[in-house]
Amino acid sequence: VAGELADRKSKSRLSTFTKVWEIAIALLAGAGFLFEHLPFLLFALFMLGMQAAFFGPIKYGILPELLGPKDLMRGNALIELGTFISILLGTILGGILMGAGPRGPLLVSGAALAIAVLGYLASRKITPMAAQSPGLPVSYNPVRTTLDLFRIAMKVKSVYLSILAISWFWLLGSIVLSILPHLAKDVMGAPESVLTFFLAIFSLGVGMGSLLSERLSFRALELGLVPLGSMGMSLFALDLGLLTYPSAADLSALFSTGSGWRLVLDLFFFSVSAGLFTVPLYTLIQLRSDEKERSRVIAANNVLNAAFMVSGAVGLMILYSLGLSVPQIFLVLAALNTLVAAYVYTVLPEFLFRFICWILAHGMYRARSSGVERIPESGPALLVCNHVSFVDWLLISAACPRPIRFVMHFSFMKIPFFGFFLKGGKVIPIAGMKEDPKILEDALQKISAELTAGEIVCIFPEGEITRDGKMVPFRRGVERILERNPVPVIPMALDGMWGSFFSRRYGRAMSKPFRRIWSRVTLTVASPQPPVDTTAVVLQETIQRMLGGK
Numbered sequence: 346v347a348g349e350l351a352d353r354k355s356k357s358r359l360s361t362f363t364k365v366w367e368i369a370i371a372l373l374a375g376a377g378f379l380f381e382h383l384p385f386l387l388f389a390l391f392m393l394g395m396q397a398a399f400f401g402p403i404k405y406g407i408l409p410e411l412l413g414p415k416d417l418m419r420g421n422a423l424i425e426l427g428t429f430i431s432i433l434l435g436t437i438l439g440g441i442l443m444g445a446g447p448r449g450p451l452l453v454s455g456a457a458l459a460i461a462v463l464g465y466l467a468s469r470k471i472t473p474m475a476a477q478s479p480g481l482p483v484s485y486n487p488v489r490t491t492l493d494l495f496r497i498a499m500k501v502k503s504v505y506l507s508i509l510a511i512s513w514f515w516l517l518g519s520i521v522l523s524i525l526p527h528l529a530k531d532v533m534g535a536p537e538s539v540l541t542f543f544l545a546i547f548s549l550g551v552g553m554g555s556l557l558s559e560r561l562s563f564r565a566l567e568l569g570l571v572p573l574g575s576m577g578m579s580l581f582a583l584d585l586g587l588l589t590y591p592s593a594a595d596l597s598a599l600f601s602t603g604s605g606w607r608l609v610l611d612l613f614f615f616s617v618s619a620g621l622f623t624v625p626l627y628t629l630i631q632l633r634s635d636e637k638e639r640s641r642v643i644a645a646n647n648v649l650n651a652a653f654m655v656s657g658a659v660g661l662m663i664l665y666s667l668g669l670s671v672p673q674i675f676l677v678l679a680a681l682n683t684l685v686a687a688y689v690y691t692v693l694p695e696f697l698f699r700f701i702c703w704i705l706a707h708g709m710y711r712a713r714s715s716g717v718e719r720i721p722e723s724g725p726a727l728l729v730c731n732h733v734s735f736v737d738w739l740l741i742s743a744a745c746p747r748p749i750r751f752v753m754h755f756s757f758m759k760i761p762f763f764g765f766f767l768k769g770g771k772v773i774p775i776a777g778m779k780e781d782p783k784i785l786e787d788a789l790q791k792i793s794a795e796l797t798a799g800e801i802v803c804i805f806p807e808g809e810i811t812r813d814g815k816m817v818p819f820r821r822g823v824e825r826i827l828e829r830n831p832v833p834v835i836p837m838a839l840d841g842m843w844g845s846f847f848s849r850r851y852g853r854a855m856s857k858p859f860r861r862i863w864s865r866v867t868l869t870v871a872s873p874q875p876p877v878d879t880t881a882v883v884l885q886e887t888i889q890r891m892l893g894g895k
Contacts (some may be wrong), residue, residue, distance in 0.1 A: 346485060347399040348494055348644025352483040356407040357471045363400045364465035370396060371461045376452030401647045406640035409631045410474050414722060414746065418562050421627045425555035425620060433548035436542060478637045494645035498639050502615070504633050504642060504760070506693050507626040508573070511684055512649040514623050515659035517578065517678060521615070522547065523661055528671050535593040542596060543612060550613045554620020561621075565717075565746045567626050569703030570621045571696045575620025575686040579679045582612045586676035613702070662723060695748065698770050705736060706743035710841070710860055714744035716870035720835060722747070722779065725796040726873065727830075728803035729823060729884050730837040732810050734847035735854055737839055741803060744772075744868050750795045752804040755784050775822075777808070789825060796830040806881055814843045814850065819881035833873035834883055838891035841866035 350360060370392045377385030404424065412420045442452040461878045484490045525547070529540040558570050588608060593599040600606060634642040665672050690697040706712035720726065728749065730741060738751045747772070755774035758764040772793070775788035792802050804826070806819035827834065843862040844850045869891050874884075 348641035351640030378450035500646035550616025552616035569699035574622025582679035
């Protein structure tokens with residue numbers, strides 16, 4: 346219901362309404378504490394959960410309306426940082442206030458009311474936004490509404506798999522947070538201060554990972570961080586399972602041993618990896634969902650998150666009943682997380698593909714781009730670029746936030762593993778007229794179909810990788826493509842890869858390692874050109890000028 350209302354009504358107005366609701370809940374809880382009335386308190390707790398369920402689709406749904414695509418990763422990173430810092434501060438503040446003696450419950454009520462009022466005042470400052478689906482009927486049948494949510498969420502495969510991946514994170518996170526009190530008190534014999542420190546480390550780690558994801562993404566949706574985050578979660582969960590836990594009478598005792606330091610670092614970097622994992626997924630859901638259905642997709646995410654968290658609690662009970670120790674549970678989590686990641690990257694290779702692109706662009710080379718904002722956010726376009734190395738397409742993919750359909754020589758598809766990787770990247774195989782007319786015609790038809798569907802297609806009109814650093818004369822295949830689909834043409838110039846390990850400067854490519862590693866590589870994107878009168882010669886001259894006559 347929250348998702349339907351958030352699509353039907355103005356999210357800025359709904360956010361204010363939910364904060365008024367929060368004030369009422371704080372007053373109700375205060376009355377429950379004042380009169381020591383348990384049903385009041387339980388009802389307030391239930392209402393607070395419901396209010397949070399209504400606020401989720403609003404806050405994640407309104408973010409793409411307030412921010413452009415370039416700021417969306419940063420916005421999600423700040424939301425995740427704020428959320429987990431608030432969880433930490435709320436936990437600490439609640440404990441302090443409840444420890445103030447008989448006045449504790451009333452102090453908690455007063456603090457909750459003050460925070461709710463501050464939230465209301467902040468909500469009044471949100472830029473007013475119009476409703477996305479004002480005519481949408483709201484159904485109050487929970488079963489039918491939930492089924493409708495999942496039907497909408499499953500329209501786009503990458504969105505639905507991202508929802509599953511986020512839900513898996515919440516399952517994993519809820520289990521880890523449930524383990525920590527048992528670990529601190531029963532396994533390590535530690536006091537409350539050590540447990541609070543563990544919770545602080547976890548919350549700060551997720552927040553830091555969220556901010557780091559924004560920095561490493563270079564202000565664009567970077568799905569390559571998702572595998573990095575999942576691998577980190579598995580690695581540090583594995584080390585937590587292999588660790589011998591020390592006794593810790595206090596924090597100083599915890600840090601007096603090497604195993605204590607290792608425990609803290611494992612927990613911190615596990616949560617940092619979780620932040621790297623979730624922020625790109627939330628951003629993908631927002632960008633690839635229909636704006637008229639976005640809040641309902643986020644509501645579906647919230648429903649599934651809750652279901653997974655309950656499943657995590659049940660799973661943890663089963664593991665405890667089987668007699669597993671805390672280290673063994675961490676080993677199970679590491680193994681399960683690895684299996685889930687392998688499944689997701691198998692059914693949706695885009696995540697792994699983007700990870701390889703990110704490693705190449707920012708791990709092997711100092712890749713920078715300019716003019717990428719000229720690539721349209723939606724609709725068809727034909728990208729045209731010079732061809733310097735075997736990994737040009739990966740560098741272009743790393744710079745472009747939208748998926749690209751690359752056109753490559755069919756022989757690459759026959760290379761073991763590499764061919765499977767290309768198919769996962771939806772590469773279109775092509776051949777020359779003299780090589781195989783049928784492959785050529787099939788390629789042209791596939792290109793036409795992709796452009797008609799509103800996708801971006803990239804071709805290398807030289808038809809081969811340069812052997813002397815200079816551009817080979819462009820072939821006229823680009824003109825045939827534009828005859829069938831007169832779409833905007835975007836020239837691009839790739840500079841800095843000549844002489845690299847993947848180029849032919851020293852003969853056969855990839856035969857001399859460590860050539861121009863970590864060198865500066867630039868991709869310059871020109872303004873879109875109209876398809877009319879855009880010829881192969883004109884495009885080559887344009888890219889030649891962009892390269893400074895090289």
